[in-house]
Amino acid sequence: MDLVIRNGTVVTAGGTYAADIGIAEGKIAQIGGTFDAGLPALDASGLYVMPGGVDVHTHLDAADAGVHSADDFRTGTIAAACGGTTTVVDFCAQAHGQSLSDAIAFWDSKAEGAAAVDYGYHIIVTDMNESVFEELAGLPERGITSFKLFMAYRGTNMIDDVTLLRALDQARRSDALVMVHAENGDAADYLRDRFAAEGKTTPYYHALSRPPRVEAEATARALALAEIVDTPIYIVHLTCGEALDELIRAKRRGVRAYAETCTQYLYLTREDLARPDFEGAKFVFTPPARTEADHQILWDALANRTLDAISSDHCSWSFKDHKSRGRDDFRKIPNGAPGVEERLMMIYQGVNEGRITLCDFVDLVATRPARLFGMFPRKGTISVGADADLVLWDPEAECVIAQRDMHNAMDYSSYEGRKVKGMPRSVLLRGKLIVEDRNYIGTPGEGTFLRRDRFAARNRD
Numbered sequence: 001m002d003l004v005i006r007n008g009t010v011v012t013a014g015g016t017y018a019a020d021i022g023i024a025e026g027k028i029a030q031i032g033g034t035f036d037a038g039l040p041a042l043d044a045s046g047l048y049v050m051p052g053g054v055d056v057h058t059h060l061d062a063a064d065a066g067v068h069s070a071d072d073f074r075t076g077t078i079a080a081a082c083g084g085t086t087t088v089v090d091f092c093a094q095a096h097g098q099s100l101s102d103a104i105a106f107w108d109s110k111a112e113g114a115a116a117v118d119y120g121y122h123i124i125v126t127d128m129n130e131s132v133f134e135e136l137a138g139l140p141e142r143g144i145t146s147f148k149l150f151m152a153y154r155g156t157n158m159i160d161d162v163t164l165l166r167a168l169d170q171a172r173r174s175d176a177l178v179m180v181h182a183e184n185g186d187a188a189d190y191l192r193d194r195f196a197a198e199g200k201t202t203p204y205y206h207a208l209s210r211p212p213r214v215e216a217e218a219t220a221r222a223l224a225l226a227e228i229v230d231t232p233i234y235i236v237h238l239t240c241g242e243a244l245d246e247l248i249r250a251k252r253r254g255v256r257a258y259a260e261t262c263t264q265y266l267y268l269t270r271e272d273l274a275r276p277d278f279e280g281a282k283f284v285f286t287p288p289a290r291t292e293a294d295h296q297i298l299w300d301a302l303a304n305r306t307l308d309a310i311s312s313d314h315c316s317w318s319f320k321d322h323k324s325r326g327r328d329d330f331r332k333i334p335n336g337a338p339g340v341e342e343r344l345m346m347i348y349q350g351v352n353e354g355r356i357t358l359c360d361f362v363d364l365v366a367t368r369p370a371r372l373f374g375m376f377p378r379k380g381t382i383s384v385g386a387d388a389d390l391v392l393w394d395p396e397a398e399c400v401i402a403q404r405d406m407h408n409a410m411d412y413s414s415y416e417g418r419k420v421k422g423m424p425r426s427v428l429l430r431g432k433l434i435v436e437d438r439n440y441i442g443t444p445g446e447g448t449f450l451r452r453d454r455f456a457a458r459n460r461d
């Protein structure tokens with residue numbers, strides 16, 4: 001044994017129990033039983049020992065309309081680590097005309113030598129042609145077992161239904177999982193441009209131009225297309241009761257439908273986009289924040305696992321340099337908000353408030369996403385043989401969320417000023433202590449690329 005975590009309460013998706021954990025060569029080697037008194041040890045008295053968070057939706061080192069995100073892999077993954085997340089699956093975006101291999105090589109150049117936590121990629125396919133289609137078939141061999149398509153953003157990322165069908169069909173053959181950004185892009189653009197023509201150009205109109213039915217229509221269509229070719233599908237950032245109803249209907253028909261929501265959809269509302277002095281721009285992301293009633297609906301759907309995961313959709317467009325481009329026209333505000341560091345602390349408030357259990361928390365932020373995306377049981381749980389990615393969580397520690405304490409390269413937090421109780425005390429990546437008391441003490445570059453398993457390898461039931 002290289003290290004023993006003593007006196008903690010182990011928390012997994014399946015239960016909680018008191019046990020010491022022995023780590024050898026970066027892996028969990030023993031749970032419970034006795035350990036030599038002389039071994040190096042961390043004392044976890046009064047703390048939960050949980051698997052490191054798994055965030056399957058980040059956009060690190062991203063570009064949008066000529067704007068380059070504030071966070072690169074180094075700052076984004078240090079922030080992840082400090083918030084208790086030890087695995088991210090980032091979106092590797094294909095540029096128009098680019099091969100998927102070149103997109104991957106480009107993402108490797110961003111991540112290698114920079115990542116503070118382990119990472120994988122989903123590929124965003126924006127330009128599907130015959131050769132890209134062939135490349136898709138080969139991705140699972142390379143450990144990239146999921147790809148994402150957009151039903152919104154015409155002219156940049158949006159694909160048509162035939163492309164989605166073909167991608168789904170290909171995913172079925174190669175046991176990959178297709179992820180869909182489900183919004184009716186044309187409906188959103190139509191409303192957006194109508195508001196702009198009426199001189200309604202403040203950030204609030206971003207929310208009004210993408211009402212729940214815009215999301216629900218595309219969600220229903222994506223689920224129907226998956227059903228038509230009998231393929232599993234994962235809906236990213238589901239936000240509202242209307243879209244959830246479509247998910248439930250599809251599940252009842254037997255569609256193998258999975259979905260996540262994100263932290264922001266549980267705490268922010270469209271009224272945040274109406275904050276004065278252009279502050280609403282901080283909350284411009286798609287789909288938009290909804291209502292308090294939707295928060296409740298989503299928490300319930302999480303508690304009963306109609307929804308499978310909570311991701312951050314971390315996008316780091318700074319207020320000063322990026323969001324400000326849309327001061328006179330909300331259509332020019334880059335979409336997205338940060339949250340990779342805040343995610344666990346914010347979601348844990350759902351435990352404090354009795355909305356989800358402690359085991360639900362671990363399941364939703366780590367175990368289930370690890371399973372769905374081919375990383376379980378190496379990631380997302382505490383079991384012998386798993387990577388020793390562990391968070392020592394202090395359920396009693398309190399703080400007020402403040403951007404000045406965050407480790408990203410941003411200039412705002414969406415949760416500024418919110419009181420939270422429950423924070424990561426120490427974080428281990430493959431047995432090595434990388435965070436202590438919210439200070440990063442690791443070495444960027446020690447995060448490694450994760451070759452993920454194919455979807456069906458773990459999820460065929």
Ligand code: URP
Pocket residue numbers: 059181284285286287313315335336337
């Ligand atoms: O507004 C968002 N969510 N921006 C990131 C891209 C996406 O749609 O996930």
Ligand code: ZN
Pocket residue numbers: 061062068072110
């Ligand atoms: Zn870059």
Ligand code: ZN
Pocket residue numbers: 181236237286287
């Ligand atoms: Zn999206």
Ligand code: ZN
Pocket residue numbers: 057059313
């Ligand atoms: Zn996203």
